[in-house]
Amino acid sequence: xxxxxxxxxxxxxxxxxxxxxxxxxxxxxxxxxxxxxxxxxxxxxxxxxxxxxxxxxxxxxxxxxxxxxxxxxxxxxxxxxxxxxxxxxxxxxxxxxxxxxxxxxxxxxxxxxxxxxxxxxxxxxxxxxxxxxxxxxxxxxxxxxxxxxxxxxxxxxxxxxxxxxxxxxxxxxxxxxxxxxxxxxxxxxxxxxxxxxxxxxxxxxxxxxxxxxxxxxxxxxxxxxxxxxxxxxxxxxxxxxxxxxxxxxxxxxxxxxxxxxxxxxxxxxxxxxxxxxxxxxxxxxxxxxxxxxxxxxxxxxxxxxxxxxxxxxxxxxxxxxxxxxxxxxxxxxxxxxxxxxxxxxxxxxxxxxxxxxxxxxxx
Amino acid sequence: xxxxxxxxxxxxxxxxxxxxxxxxxxxxxxxxxxxxxxxxxxxxxxxxxxxxxxxxxxxxxxxxxxxxxxxxxxxxxxxxxxxxxxxxxxxxxxxxxxxxxxxxxxxxxxxxxxxxxxxxxxxxxxxxxxxxxxxxxxxxxxxxxxxxxxxxxxxxxxxxxxxxxxxxxxxxxxxxxxxxxxxxxxxxxxxxxxxxxxxxxxxxxxxxxxxxxxxxxxxxxxxxxxxxxxxxxxxxxxxxxxxxxxxxxxxxxxxxxxxxxxxxxxxxxxxxxxxxxxxxxxxxxxxxxxxxxxxxxxxxxxxxx
Numbered sequence: 001x002x003x004x005x006x007x008x009x010x011x012x013x014x015x016x017x018x019x020x021x022x023x024x025x026x027x028x029x030x031x032x033x034x035x036x037x038x039x040x041x042x043x044x045x046x047x048x049x050x051x052x053x054x055x056x057x058x059x060x061x062x063x064x065x066x067x068x069x070x071x072x073x074x075x076x077x078x079x080x081x082x083x084x085x086x087x088x089x090x091x092x093x094x095x096x097x098x099x100x101x102x103x104x105x106x107x108x109x110x111x112x113x114x115x116x117x118x119x120x121x122x123x124x125x126x127x128x129x130x131x132x133x134x135x136x137x138x139x140x141x142x143x144x145x146x147x148x149x150x151x152x153x154x155x156x157x158x159x160x161x162x163x164x165x166x167x168x169x170x171x172x173x174x175x176x177x178x179x180x181x182x183x184x185x186x187x188x189x190x191x192x193x194x195x196x197x198x199x200x201x202x203x204x205x206x207x208x209x210x211x212x213x214x215x216x217x218x219x220x221x222x223x224x225x226x227x228x229x230x231x232x233x234x235x236x237x238x239x240x241x242x243x244x245x246x247x248x249x250x251x252x253x254x255x256x257x258x259x260x261x262x263x264x265x266x267x268x269x270x271x272x273x274x275x276x277x278x279x280x281x282x283x284x285x286x287x288x289x290x291x292x293x294x295x296x297x298x299x300x301x302x303x304x305x306x307x308x309x310x311x312x313x314x315x316x317x318x319x320x321x322x323x324x325x326x327x328x329x330x331x332x333x334x335x336x337x338x339x340x341x342x343x344x345x346x347x348x349x350x351x352x353x354x355x356x357x358x359x360x361x362x363x
Numbered sequence: 364x365x366x367x368x369x370x371x372x373x374x375x376x377x378x379x380x381x382x383x384x385x386x387x388x389x390x391x392x393x394x395x396x397x398x399x400x401x402x403x404x405x406x407x408x409x410x411x412x413x414x415x416x417x418x419x420x421x422x423x424x425x426x427x428x429x430x431x432x433x434x435x436x437x438x439x440x441x442x443x444x445x446x447x448x449x450x451x452x453x454x455x456x457x458x459x460x461x462x463x464x465x466x467x468x469x470x471x472x473x474x475x476x477x478x479x480x481x482x483x484x485x486x487x488x489x490x491x492x493x494x495x496x497x498x499x500x501x502x503x504x505x506x507x508x509x510x511x512x513x514x515x516x517x518x519x520x521x522x523x524x525x526x527x528x529x530x531x532x533x534x535x536x537x538x539x540x541x542x543x544x545x546x547x548x549x550x551x552x553x554x555x556x557x558x559x560x561x562x563x564x565x566x567x568x569x570x571x572x573x574x575x576x577x578x579x580x581x582x583x584x585x586x587x588x589x590x591x592x593x594x595x596x597x598x599x600x601x602x603x604x605x606x607x608x609x610x611x612x613x614x615x616x617x618x619x620x621x622x623x624x625x626x627x628x629x630x631x632x633x634x635x636x637x638x639x640x641x642x643x644x645x646x647x648x649x650x651x652x653x654x655x656x657x658x659x660x661x662x663x664x665x666x667x668x
Contacts, residue, residue: 337449
């Protein structure tokens with residue numbers, strides 16, 4: 001059953017070719033699915049990947065979706081490098097949105113330039129706290145962060161649901177579970193007239209080089225990386241594993257929280273149940289496809305945003321459920337993980353074996 | 364009070380049944396040294412496959428379709444983690460995301476269709492035992508099936524050669540390989556079994572418990588099942604106890620008024636997830652308890668050169 005043998009050295013080519021290969025395989029599988037549904041694949045690809053980008057509005061939507069994905073994935077990648085698997089960014093995003101919305105609701109009717117920065121900070125605090133909780137549980141009680149972060153996502157969802165159907169429900173909103181619409185001082189201003197793209201994307205634009213600097217230059221990031229690659233070596237060098245857990249979870253939580261604040265104060269404009277179309281989960285894939293590298297993540301985030309847009313346009317023009325983008329996301333991660341194997345391993349060469357078998361038969 | 368309690372406990376058993384199936388399956392998978400975080404995705408695929416099957420062939424056919432669906436869903440996970448040695452956590456997560464998407468995609472054809480549901484099967488004599496009878500023996504046949512599954516899993520693990528081999532593979536794959544057991548093949552079988560059981564759990568949700576197809580209808584039950592295996596310290600008996608405990612919590616919001624709990628339903632709905640975290644903390648802090656029971660090779664790929 002063993003198909004593989006270890007490469008003498010990890011393949012540098014495969015490390016960067018693997019994402020390309022995974023994207024290619026996902027496209028092939030997608031073509032197969034479209035064909036099975038009786039939709040001509042080329043036509044479907046046009047709907048999925050070209051049509052969304054034919055208008056200025058399409059590019060605005062692309063940036064609007066890519067910005068939170070990239071921001072969250074930068075934070076997650078930090079932890080993944082240290083093998084701290086925060087898979088609850090969705091919950092941290094929601095808590096960020098809740099905290100930011102709290103500021104917006106309490107300051108409603110006040111006009112001040114401080115409201116928006118306060119909301120962003122509140123979002124970072126909300127998301128950071130929601131990340132700190134699993135960090136505490138992991139360092140203090142050794143509870144696995146994979147399960148705790150995910151469970152906390154469900155808790156955050158229900159908490160938000162309670163807020164918008166109870167204490168924070170818009171009294172004039174005919175009983176819909178949503179908060180009041182935020183005032184202009186609690187909203188990011190649109191960059192272009194008539195498009196949804198807003199100034200919150202500058203947060204991501206600034207964050208990417210900061211993350212890059214942090215990852216490539218700081219000692220803390222070096223400790224994180226060593227902890228992930230060789231835990232024993234990190235311990236020997238006296239690097240604190242606990243600090244790595246805290247740093248990874250709090251930073252990734254805060255990044256997700258800011259993304260949540262930007263969603264509430266941007267395209268959504270209020271606190272609602274349908275605040276995030278699963279950005280927190282998709283960002284996990286973005287981090288992986290982007291090779292946990294700040295620049296790779298930007299490219300992967302743009303691709304994932306396009307998959308989201310394509311899903312929406314397929315919903316409109318091909319009557320496919322929007323969940324099809326989840327299907328493609330799952331396949332992308334499958335193929336990527338499979339392709340990644342060939343960084344360290346290669347297929348066993350069978351030739352020698354067959355020749356030996358033939359010799360045995362001949363004798 | 365007792366009159367109130369009987370229906371609530373009876374519904375608790377019904378609500379816990381998906382957790383029983385999925386939890387037992389994941390327990391067997393983990394015993395072989397493989398942790399599959401894709402339970403949620405496999406349950407969803409099982410749910411949609413089961414619903415489709417039940418429309419054609421009734422509930423029993425639906426459960427079989429669910430088992431097949433869950434098993435098929437676990438196949439890419441098994442291939443990637445076992446034949447290619449990929450990271451099990453990441454691959455399981457991919458399976459969950461894939462399962463959410465695939466089930467929603469297939470499920471679009473079944474939205475707004477209904478199933479007749481299933482009449483409970485009264486077991487003669489036993490059902491007339493006071494108090495216990497109406498709780499335990501007036502359930503649907505699927506609940507009885509889950510007890511049978513528990514009995515078989517517990518017996519096989521504790522009393523048979525198969526169980527011994529499974530545990531050997533999970534504890535020390537190198538030793539098992541050296542003796543000549545096909546480690547990878549055994550892990551494949553354990554993973555497929557886990558997939559089938561998750562699929563049955565999902566199919567039960569969509570064909571008996573609800574009985575409807577709703578997108579994302581498992582609502583985290585797959586993840587709770589994974590946590591239950593830790594809670595149970597990999598012991599089937601404790602898994603059953605945990606499943607019923609959590610089954611009770613999932614229906615808390617429906618019976619809160621009757622029990623005199625005055626909390627908003629959304630906060631009550633969060634209770635099982637908070638409880639899962641608490642339980643994980645309680646179990647994980649006890650280092651000895653975990654180390655004695657954790658399959659030693661859990662999560663580590665086995666590649667023999």
